[in-house]
Amino acid sequence: MSIIIDQSTKLLVQGITGRDGSFHAKQMVEYGTQVVAGVTPGKGGQDVHGVSVFNSVAEAKEATEANAAVIYVPARFAKDAILEDIDAGIELIICISEGLPVLDMVEVTKAMEGKNIRLIGPNCPGVISPGKCKVGIMPGHIHKEGPIGVVSRSGTLTYEVVYNLTLNDIGQSSCVGLGGDPIIGTRFIDVLDMFMKDEQTKGIVMVGEIGGEDEQLAAEFIKKNVTKPVVGFIAGRTAPPGKRMGHAGAIISSGDSTAEAKRQILQDAGVEVVDIPDEIPALFKQKLNVGA
């Protein structure tokens, strides 16, 4: 099993001719992801790392039966890239691009209404199901197939957590980077629900940060629905109140969005919250008898 992506994922890459899109298309192909098409308007007919480039998502889908899209286009084109996927009937959209205006995401949310589409991001590292498929920008080699599901609002902090798990011989079922923006397509509770239903996943790591209310909602969900062990980490304990820390969503707006409040609310829901990410593996060793 695993969630969101696996061997059956047929991926198209929007922005494949750009610096980041091209680099990461290559990395994904090397990891074993089925990268079936690239899309860059006006550059159809080209070839990038053996992947055929099309002018539009619709053309690419028609020719290759792609069922997932990953977006590396500059922020000002990202909304249209997502809308193009929605129109073409792509069911899984993973948007790596960062810096989208929030009203663009309001438009995207409206366009997805009532449709069976899963959007991950924007401003996220993507999703990996180790050993099966990688869609995004995470370094593949730090991952290892195994029983732990990882879900996070951060990019590089997720790698930190994964790296520590793998170092201790604890593999991952899937790792999902949700993104740090105020409006994102998929939230903690969506992924927690998927991990609960996934047979491969035996334990869950949840990485949150200051700002917003998603950790609080996740805590409620965990209390009611999650029976697998959950370990948490919250970034931003030293962040000064009211200061922007790079992520649009990471603004301390009320008392409840501080790191300490989120740690407490997760602990109250039965989540073990660690101070440093390298403390996570020992907890799973103890709870699940896994790892070295």
Place this chain on the structure above:
Amino acid sequence: MKIHEYQATQLFKEAGLPVVNGRVATEVYEAVLIAEETGYPVVLKSQVLVGGRGKAGGIKVVKDKQELETTFNELKKLVIKGYPVEKILVVKAIDIKKEFYAAITVDGGAGDVVLIASAEGGVEIEETAKTNPDAIKKYYLKGKKELDSTRWPAFISSVFSEEELQNAGTKVFESLISVFFENDCSIAEINPLVIDGNGDILAADAKINFDDNALDRHEGLEAMRDMAYEDADELEAKEKNLSFVKLEGNVGCIVNGAGLAMATMDIIKICGGQPANFLDVGGSSNPEKVLNALKIILRNKDIKAILINIFGGITRCDDIANGILEARKQIDLPVPLVVRLTGTNEKEAKEILAQNDVTTYSTMREAVNKVVELSK
């Protein structure tokens, strides 16, 4: 990006919102001219981009020219939460019969734009939200840019019980919606929205924040930025596509990704050190970013040691390694550098640095312990 009340008032006025008569003044003679136009008494409102100016004595009512001159000069000497008062909004004093609250913002969780209103406006609105949440009314636009004729009447009558105010109230919200969408605001707020002695509805205050990610698609908004509120180093960092916030400590940090950057600061503190800054080099690295980041960090003379903590994803470790070497060529590093590199192109990066006698660490704990030790 935040703008001043007088700037937001101007945007409201252009959108057809009824505002209190007045203008902004820098010098006392300008204030006198404005007061003569509007008629006394007038309210002098200090223009600062921090909350609590009323409690800090930044808002005064004056009844004649003599009192205006004295008070204006006093206000100009005020420093509110570290920010000196440069400009003062001069508006006609109005007879307030009732105060409301009206705002438009984005509800991230709902992925939608929401109008917020309350018949209990004023400075205690946050308290009201906590103690009497039912007094706060919300109307979701559901992805539209206009009011829905079937849902709207119930909402507007829940805010304004007096029927004669409902039409004027509707116009206020329509204007808020147009200001909000035309300028990519993250919030537009009127607190208080007042009913004056004549029964007219007026915006007695104005607050607007713009979405930083959308500034470049609106000509003219950037010009409204008050540079007095911008830290020179933070601004320069932004121009170079770095996200930087200065803090009090002595351990400089260069990290990729906001989450890891925050976690790095947290762990420095847990391990007994004091982080000197938040610095996110962002994704899509190029070697120059490291050089720029080091230059900005080194202006802080409290720095005793620097930690470069990179977990490569879209950022490639070899880019960072080359940046470190380039920086060493160009600047004389006065403090020790601790480098932790893991992830994309890690092997290449470690080879590059090893050939140049830079020690690298693979785990965050090792690197943080080392940098904290060096900072003592």
